[in-house]
Amino acid sequence: MKIRFRAPRLRTRILLMFGVGSLALSAFLAAITYNFVRTNLVDQREESAVDQAYDNAGRLATDLRSSSPNVQGSLDRLGAERPLLLFRGSWTAGDARFSSAQLPDRLLVDVAERAVPSKMRLEIADELVLAVGIPLEDVDAAYFEFPTVDDVASTLRSVGLALVFAAAITTLLGVFGGALLASRAIRPVTVASQAAQAIASGQLGTRLEPTDDPDLAALTDSFNDMVVALQARVERDARFTSDVSHELRSPLTTLSTSVEVMLARRDEMPERAQVALDLLVADVARFRGLVEDLLEISRFDAGAIRLDLEDLLVSEFVRQAVAVSTLPRSRVEVDPAAETLVIRADRRRLARVMANLIDNARLHGGGDVEVSVTVPDDGGPTSAVRILVEDHGPGVPPEERLLIFERFARGGSAGRRSFSDGAGLGLALVDEHVRLHGGRIWLDDRRDGDPGACFAIELSAEEI
Amino acid sequence: MARLIGQDVRVGTRILTVEDDERIRAAVKLALEDEGWTVDEAASGEEAVVRFLRQPSDVVLIDIMLPGIDGFELCRTIRRSSDVPIVMVTARADTHDVVAGLEAGADDYLTKPFAPKELSARIRALLRRARPMSSAHSRLIFGDLEIVPDEGKVLRGGTEVHLTKTEFRLLCELAQNPGRVFSREQLLDHVWGYGYFGDGRLVDVHIRRLRTKVEVDAANPRHVVTVRGLGYRLQQ
Numbered sequence: 001m002k003i004r005f006r007a008p009r010l011r012t013r014i015l016l017m018f019g020v021g022s023l024a025l026s027a028f029l030a031a032i033t034y035n036f037v038r039t040n041l042v043d044q045r046e047e048s049a050v051d052q053a054y055d056n057a058g059r060l061a062t063d064l065r066s067s068s069p070n071v072q073g074s075l076d077r078l079g080a081e082r083p084l085l086l087f088r089g090s091w092t093a094g095d096a097r098f099s100s101a102q103l104p105d106r107l108l109v110d111v112a113e114r115a116v117p118s119k120m121r122l123e124i125a126d127e128l129v130l131a132v133g134i135p136l137e138d139v140d141a142a143y144f145e146f147p148t149v150d151d152v153a154s155t156l157r158s159v160g161l162a163l164v165f166a167a168a169i170t171t172l173l174g175v176f177g178g179a180l181l182a183s184r185a186i187r188p189v190t191v192a193s194q195a196a197q198a199i200a201s202g203q204l205g206t207r208l209e210p211t212d213d214p215d216l217a218a219l220t221d222s223f224n225d226m227v228v229a230l231q232a233r234v235e236r237d238a239r240f241t242s243d244v245s246h247e248l249r250s251p252l253t254t255l256s257t258s259v260e261v262m263l264a265r266r267d268e269m270p271e272r273a274q275v276a277l278d279l280l281v282a283d284v285a286r287f288r289g290l291v292e293d294l295l296e297i298s299r300f301d302a303g304a305i306r307l308d309l310e311d312l313l314v315s316e317f318v319r320q321a322v323a324v325s326t327l328p329r330s331r332v333e334v335d336p337a338a339e340t341l342v343i344r345a346d347r348r349r350l351a352r353v354m355a356n357l358i359d360n361a362r363l364h365g366g367g368d369v370e371v372s373v374t375v376p377d378d379g380g381p382t383s384a385v386r387i388l389v390e391d392h393g394p395g396v397p398p399e400e401r402l403l404i405f406e407r408f409a410r411g412g413s414a415g416r417r418s419f420s421d422g423a424g425l426g427l428a429l430v431d432e433h434v435r436l437h438g439g440r441i442w443l444d445d446r447r448d449g450d451p452g453a454c455f456a457i458e459l460s461a462e463e464i
Numbered sequence: 465m466a467r468l469i470g471q472d473v474r475v476g477t478r479i480l481t482v483e484d485d486e487r488i489r490a491a492v493k494l495a496l497e498d499e500g501w502t503v504d505e506a507a508s509g510e511e512a513v514v515r516f517l518r519q520p521s522d523v524v525l526i527d528i529m530l531p532g533i534d535g536f537e538l539c540r541t542i543r544r545s546s547d548v549p550i551v552m553v554t555a556r557a558d559t560h561d562v563v564a565g566l567e568a569g570a571d572d573y574l575t576k577p578f579a580p581k582e583l584s585a586r587i588r589a590l591l592r593r594a595r596p597m598s599s600a601h602s603r604l605i606f607g608d609l610e611i612v613p614d615e616g617k618v619l620r621g622g623t624e625v626h627l628t629k630t631e632f633r634l635l636c637e638l639a640q641n642p643g644r645v646f647s648r649e650q651l652l653d654h655v656w657g658y659g660y661f662g663d664g665r666l667v668d669v670h671i672r673r674l675r676t677k678v679e680v681d682a683a684n685p686r687h688v689v690t691v692r693g694l695g696y697r698l699q700q
Contacts, residue, residue, distance in 0.1 A: 088561040247553070249577045250487075250488060250576070250577075251487070252576075253485075253488050253491070253576050253577040253578060254485070254490075254491045255490050256577060256578075256579055256580065257488070257491035257492055257494070257495045257580045258491045258495075259577075260579070261491070261494045261495050261498060261548055261580075262500050262580065267571065288577055288579075291577065292577075295556070308665070310664070311693065316660075320659070320660075320661070324659065324660075324661060347661060347664075351661050377478045
């Protein structure tokens with residue numbers, strides 16, 4: 001069962017959410033602030049402009065009450081911003097560009113016809129201005145002014161710019177906070193994935209630490225429950241293998257001891273009994289090998305193997321290991337460069353590796369074997385040594401070369417590995433042992449191109 | 465300790481096998497009798513103690529997993545009164561059992577399932593060890609330590625210390641060439657009869673046991689010295 005996720009990575013999503021969220025919030029706040037500032041500024045400006053206009057209108061009315069008013073002169077004297085006067089039906093302008101043509105109809109009607117003071121915002125020649133109209137009924141006139149409010153606009157622009165800036169900084173802070181939070185939020189996931197990796201690599205004792213966070217507690221609890229169940233199952237399987245092998249050891253001891261007693265009297269037996277005894281002897285030995293391998297592999301599965309490491313002169317080790325093997329007269333060739341190399345290894349376990357490889361060659365490799373010790377020619381300083389075991393058997397096709405190290409693996413092609421090879425645990429054990437030593441083993445063609453297999457073990461080594 | 469030293473290993477050699485599995489016991493008895501040895505049997509540690517008191521053996525074979533008093537305890541009980549060579553049978557070679565057994569006083573070990581040939585080879589090696597050393601010197605002196613190979617005696621500061629046969633053999637081996645460094649493999653070969661692939665822990669544990677007997681302070685040995693990475697040496 002697989003649970004799929006197509007959405008972007010969790011971290012990206014949290015970041016995105018925080019980025020968009022803080023951008024929206026700061027934009028919203030900036031807009032409100034901008035509007036508030038603008039309303040306030042413009043209203044204030046308008047108020048003072050209107051006050052000024054009333055002031056001007058009052059002074060103008062005083063002038064116009066004289067018997068022969070100099071309309072243009074009075075208007076100019078006001079010093080007002082773009083004044084415009086309708087006096088007894090005729091228009092006088094203080095600024096030629098601002099004539100009655102620029103007055104909106106509504107303002108004109110309100111002020112000149114209905115005698116109601118009025119104001120209106122206009123845009124004239126790209127300039128924001130306020131049109132103020134004040135009726136002066138007692139002198140039959142209407143006074144207009146176009147004070148600019150554009151200076152407010154430039155202030156507003158600065159405010160706007162500052163707000164955009166602030167929004168940008170807030171957004172960035174939001175993204176930064178999001179990133180911090182994302183990595184905090186992701187941490188339990190990272191921890192869980194590290195724990196899962198540790199478990200996959202065999203450290204079944206790994207657990208997630210309990211947490212107070214109720215959301216995470218659910219994950220932690222179910223994760224830990226899963227590992228406990230897994231561990232129990234793995235241990236049960238390993239214990240079963242181990243128990244079975246242990247139970248087999250006692251009858252096996254009786255068997256091999258009794259067979260030995262019979263073997264001492266073989267000559268006294270009838271011929272048919274001798275044949276039967278030989279079969280018995282051979283299969284008791286095979287059975288013994290199988291039980292020993294099973295015990296060993298169950299110890300690997302239980303993680304109970306402890307290496308008794310010591311420095312070994314690899315050339316001496318290989319010569320000794322071959323000498324006590326089932327093919328003690330096999331040729332051992334040591335590369336001069338490898339003669340003085342030392343490996344850190346468990347002498348007795350590595351000897352079993354050699355014994356297994358030589359046994360394998362004896363049974364499936366044509367009964368003859370050559371062992372060599374070489375150094376990998378990668379040009380660099382010598383940091384590794386290779387032990388090669390080459391036989392004269394039919395070899396192993398490339399596609400089966402990895403499978404051969406699996407438990408109870410047999411060659412796929414019929415007949416190539418005879419039935420008498422017993423259960424194929426030997427090479428699986430070899431693989432486990434070599435890996436426990438931090439080395440690797442693989443299967444190759446013979447170096448000289450003749451048919452046959454070449455088992456190569458590579459271990460790290462150093463000069464004495 | 466009253467065993468005669470120097471008797472022919474083939475004549476009258478008695479072996480006590482302590483094993484709770486009746487069939488294994490019967491089969492081992494058959495195989496060992498084929499070697500010409502007399503075999504006594506005991507099904508439990510308690511029975512073994514009584515048998516050994518009545519009729520001391522030349523070698524004792526003990527299965528560690530016994531009902532009642534276990535193999536370790538039996539080893540210690542026998543060791544309190546005797547230097548008889550002991551072979552223990554353990555379940556596994558790589559567990560603490562081996563070291564615990566050796567520390568309890570065993571001289572050598574086998575793992576189940578063992579082949580009878582291995583067993584008789586181990587017993588023969590132990591019997592050889594029980595015979596006197598042929599030494600060029602009648603008396604070797606190392607400071608406060610005095611070895612009398614012909615009598616199988618070791619004195620520290622004038623008083624006799626009781627060594628097992630294996631410990632004595634190990635001390636004599638080191639004493640043959642005072643000052644020379646012996647590797648674990650050499651000692652395994654000369655004392656136990658194992659080759660290159662013997663278990664080095666046999667040497668280490670026996671050296672440890674030897675030190676508690678011949679050294680004034682076993683933690684800071686003056687006579688039986690470790691030479692790191694090489695082996696052991698006996699010095700003044």
